[in-house]
Amino acid sequence: MTPSTTVHSPFRLYGRSGELAVLDALSSRLRAGDGGALVLTSPPGLGRTALLRRAVTDYRERRDGPVLYAAAAPTEQRLPYSGLHALLCSATGPLPLAPDRILGSGITPGGLLGLLKGLGAEQPLLVCVDDAHAWDPDSRAALGFAARRLGAGSRVAVVIGAADETGFAGLPALRLGPLDDDATAALLDRLTEGAGEVDPVVRSELLREAAGNPRLLTGLAGRLTPDQLAGRTALPYPLPGAESVLDAHAAHLDGLSPDTHTLLLLAAAAEEHEPEGAGADAALLLRAGARAGLATAHLDRVLFAPTGSAGALQRAGSRVHFSHPLLRRAVLHRAPPGRRRAVHELLATLLTGPGAPPLPALVQRACAAPGPDAALAGQLEAAAVAPRPHAERSAALARAAALSTDDARRAARFTAAADQARLAGDTGRARALLARVGAHPAGGGAPYVRGMLALGDGPAADAREALLTAAALLAPHDPHRTLDALFGAAEAAWDLGDAIAYLDAMTRIPVVATDRAMAQYRAGMCAVLGGHTDRGHALLRCCLDRSDRADDPGELLRAGAAALVLGEVEEACRTGARALAAVRTRGPDALLPRALEQLAYAELRVGRHARARAHALEGLHAARRTGQPNAATHLHAVLALSASVEGPAEACAAHADAALAGAGPHGLTQAATLATWAVARADLAAGRPGEAAARLGPLVRPGPRTGHFATRLLAVPCYVEAVVLSGRADNEAEELACAVREFTLWTARTTDPQVPAQLARCRALLAPPEEAAAWYEEALAHHDRAGGDFERARTQLLHGQSLRRRRRTREARGPLRDALVAFERCSARAWADRAGGELRAAGEAVDVPDQGSGDPLAGLTPQQQRIARCVAEGATNREVAVRLSVSPRTVDHHLRNVFAALGIRSRTELARLLDR
CATH class of the missing domain: 3.40.50.300 (P-loop containing nucleotide triphosphate hydrolases)
Known part of the structure; x- marks a missing residue:
């Protein structure tokens, strides 16, 4: 030594x-x-x-x-x-x-x-x-x-x-465990210093292959040339540089008997046709071991007692796993090629038989192939179809491509493998397979896959152009994917908020190539956006009715979108739940974030904010797992909207910031609109109507910086409320009138049950004091028919606030009390606090939650706390009065009491106290 x-x-x-x-x-x-x-x-x-x-x-x-x-x-x-x-x-x-x-x-x-x-x-x-x-x-x-x-x-x-x-x-x-993603990426940056810019696909493949193993990553990166790192030259497959790590793993098995080595090789080879991480079938290993001449007692000792293989194998029910994935690779790496091929042939023979699915045996034969084999490649391609999972089909198609003798066929198979990997939710693998297509673009297949990947993680404008190009290339020979490409281009245009581009993509869809439900959806959406609302709604209803018998995830998602456009939000929830169940049952995994996002958004429209939050959080995890940051951006916007009701304000701000950060670079106008609306709604809950009005004005007004065409009208009631409560109604009279006029036209077109109530509430806010009560009563009557605690409570809050401002405090207490109870029932904490403050200002005692000894304002009344926080933010007495709907004299009175209670003498001291 x-x-x-x-x-x-x-x-x-x-x-x-x-x-x-x-x-x-x-x-x-x-x-x-x-x-x-x-x-x-x-x-x-x-x-x-x-x-x-x-x-x-x-x-x-x-x-x-x-x-x-x-x-x-x-x-x-x-x-x-x-x-x-x-x-x-x-x-x-x-x-x-x-x-x-x-x-x-x-x-x-x-x-x-x-x-x-x-x-x-x-x-x-x-x-x-x-x-x-x-x-x-x-x-x-x-x-x-x-x-x-x-x-x-x-x-x-x-x-x-x-x-x-x-x-x-x-x-x-x-x-020690593997390095986390951030540490592995930082190590790769250091290893590739001086090599120039590393291609994102190459980077992703290196990180994927290394799986957090720093020595393996060092070996892989060290064997690639600068041209390979930059993506100018295709990567070799398998990637070189893993030999030393695999040899080190294999060294732990050196003292085992030849029979145990044989069984380990059988176990390693048997995982080749299984999904990643699924292990090997114990029954297959028993049969293979017996066929290889291994004694039954030895098989039982190794498979049923892990110590028999030095801990290399672990049994879990009917499956056998290696204790570490690299150990399996090491066993295959060390085995002589001839012996390895013989094991694969043995497994292929055992997997062939009447009733057996062909793909596992074909994969084993592909592993045993000494070189390219056009016939075997064709058999693999023919077997890589439903109902096999997308990940298995991708792996089989990649093997078929590697066995192909014709360059065009190889490119087409690599493209198909990339598309199946995308559908399986493995975007990194999809991009790596696309990189192997080479100089043969395989018709429109490669642009199609790139466009669909960009739809999930790239600028929406780029995705739209790529998919329109792919549709033109695919049209002569692949009508099914042509439809998918055009619907994808329309989805990208929708995310952009470009109604003209959306219509352009939808009108390119050939009617003869669509089924009846799809044709109705296409015609209905085009009619609605083209201004023919009645005809469009009739077609979308037909599409929605036909979905009762549907089980295809894509058709159900389109039906859910049709329900949202119609305003039939309860039906959108039901259809969204069915779409989610279909995706979970049938796949593909790539659709899971979208299904969860659509269902969460529908639940928000109905007013079920807690359920919307739960589905959006699950969708956010699915979007990250499947490499779809655009979907994550939309889900952050949904979570911001949910938090603008349930709180806390910090959660709303964090989700909105994440949504806006993702929406800007990728042009996701819909996500940006929803996130901005969420922050403005949180401002309203906190008693900051001026800030809310400033945020919402650009969204609801016509012009180049307007919000998304399909969602901006949803923010109009908040905009009207913010402008009126901030005292800016006279200054923005024209903008208010325009927004309410457009909202009124939309109310006549949609079947959303909350919209008539919101319109009546807007008219109450804008009406003279003597007419406001009638409008509030009408709004509450609409709420009674529509259901939903949150929107009704908002109307009651504004009604009570209006009565209190007109010195009708006794009458104000009823609606304010009802609003407080309703806000508490739907867990709208900030809104409940606002209603409680109004109720106390109307002369009714309300229990104050314990603020804890860490709050310097804990000893003040709720109204004093609200005034103190506004003043500490720099607001004048008049501005505080407008926010809280009280007179400046009342603010002055409370502020003197605040100073006395806290032992301070100025606004500056108050601000410093709250900063601490």
């Missing part, structure tokens, strides 16, 4: 701050005179050696004391005490026991403990052993014995790096 007496300064360690903190704590205890031990365990390549070297380097740089450091040499594993010999040879000074006396005669575990304590008596001693699992058993046992007995006052710390805790049970252990 060769000692390592020089430890070079390591590279920066990424993503290991927690592990470094543990090592630093051990070093600190050592410097304080204590001792201890730590076992660092991990599979190969995760940075165990780098952490040990960092610990040694830091200790030596501080000159805290001597260091003993050794790394195992597997070739000396059978030589007794060779490990301890290497460790003691690393000492820089004389030792009480000469290292040469250890070999042959050995040293007792107690003798090693005494030796280490003796060295620690002079100066704190750090002992580091790397790859201790590869030490000889005697050295490992002696080191474990000594390490367990080093503690307080020993002045010796032992850090052991090993693949597992075998031989070191009872010692504190820290198991």
Whole structure:
């Protein structure tokens, strides 16, 4: 065993701050005179050696004391005490026991403990052993014995790096996991410094292949040329550079019997036709092992007792998994090609039979193929169809492409594989497969897949153009995907808020190529946007009626969109729930975020904000998992709208910021409109109508900066409320009249039951005081028919506030009390607080939630708290009066009481107090 007496300064360690903190704590205890031990365990390549070297380097740089450091040499594993010999040879000074006396005669575990304590008596001693699992058993046992007995006052710390805790049970252990995404990306940036810009697809493929293993990532990145990193040259497949990590994994299996190696190879090969992470079928392995001549007793011992395979295999029910994915790859990597092909042929034979699906056997035959095979490629392509999952079809098509002898067929198959990966929700894999298409574009297939990917994670304008181009190329020979491309282009135009572009894409859809429901949807949407509302609504209703018998996710999603355009929001919820169930049952996974988004939005329209939030959160996770940031942007907007009702305000602001940050670069006008509306609604709840009016004005007014054509009218009631409550109705009279006039026309067209009530509320806000009550009563009558606590409570709040402003406080208490109860029932916290403040101002006592000792305003009345916070924000008394619908004299009176209660004398002191 060769000692390592020089430890070079390591590279920066990424993503290991927690592990470094543990090592630093051990070093600190050592410097304080204590001792201890730590076992660092991990599979190969995760940075165990780098952490040990960092610990040694830091200790030596501080000159805290001597260091003993050794790394195992597997070739000396059978030589007794060779490990301890290497460790003691690393000492820089004389030792009480000469290292040469250890070999042959050995040293007792107690003798090693005494030796280490003796060295620690002079100066704190750090002992580091790397790859201790590869030490000889005697050295490992002696080191474990000594390490367990080093503690307080020993002045010796032992850090052991090993693949597992075998031989070191009872010692504190820290198991390293893969690096997280941020750390892996930062490491890749460092590895590719000086290589120029790394192509995003190449970057994604490297990160995917490395799976958080820093040594593997280093090997992969180091073997690619600058042209390959930049995407100018195609990547080699499989990617080179993994050999050292795979060899290190395979080394752990060297001591196993030949029969166990055979079974491990069968298990590794049997996973090739299975979905990723599904493991192998135990029954198939039993049959294959028996066919390969393995004894039944050996099969039972290995498959049913994991220790029989040195922990390499783990059984879970009817499935068998490798303990680490790289271990499976290592088994295949080390097997001779001829033996590996024979195993695949054996499995293919066992998987072939009457009633058996053809794809698994074909995949095994593809793995056994020594080179390109056009016939086998054709069979794979023919078998990669429904009902096989999209991920399996993608993998099979990629294998068919690799076996293809014709360049055009290879390109077409890689394109089809990319499309199936996209549908499976694996956008990174889809882009990597597209990169293998090469110079043969395969008709419009590649532009189609790129356009559909851009629809999920790129600028909407780019997606629209790519899909229109793809539709033109696909039209002569692929009518089905032509339809998908045109509907995708229309969806991109909708996200952009470009009604003309939406009509352009929809009118390109050939009527003869569509079924009846699709034709009705196309004609109905075109009629509505073309101004023929009655005819369009009739067609959309037909489309909606036909969806009762539908089970196709795409058709159900279109029916849900038709229901929203009609304003039949309850039907939109029902259809959205059916669409979600269809996607979960039939797929594809790529549609899951969209289905959840549409259902959540419909539930918002109905007023079920908590359910909308739950579905939107699930959709947000699905969008991130499937690589669709555009869907995540829309879902953030939905969550902002939900939080503008339920609170807290910080959640509304955070989701709105995320939506606006994603909407801007990708031109997602609908998401931006909804997010802005959400923030304005939160401003209204907090008593900031001026800010709300400023946000909503550009959305509802005609002009170049207007909101989305399909959603901006939903914000008109909030805009009217904000302008009136902020006292700007006279200044914006023309804009108000225009907005209400347009909202009135829309009310006559939509069947949304809340809209007539909202229109009556707007008219109440704009009416002379003596006429307002009648309009509020009409609005409440509409609410009674429509249902929904939140919108009714808003009307009651405004009605009560109007009565209180006219000094009719006794009459105001009834609607204000009803509003408070309704807001509390639908968990609208900020709105309940506003209603409670109005009710208290009307002279009725309301329980005040405990604000906690940390709030400097906790001792004030709710009205005083509201006035204090407004003043601290810089508002004048008159501005506060407008916000809270009280007189300036009332504000002045309360403010004097606030100053007295808090022991301050100025607005400046109040602002400082709240800042603290």
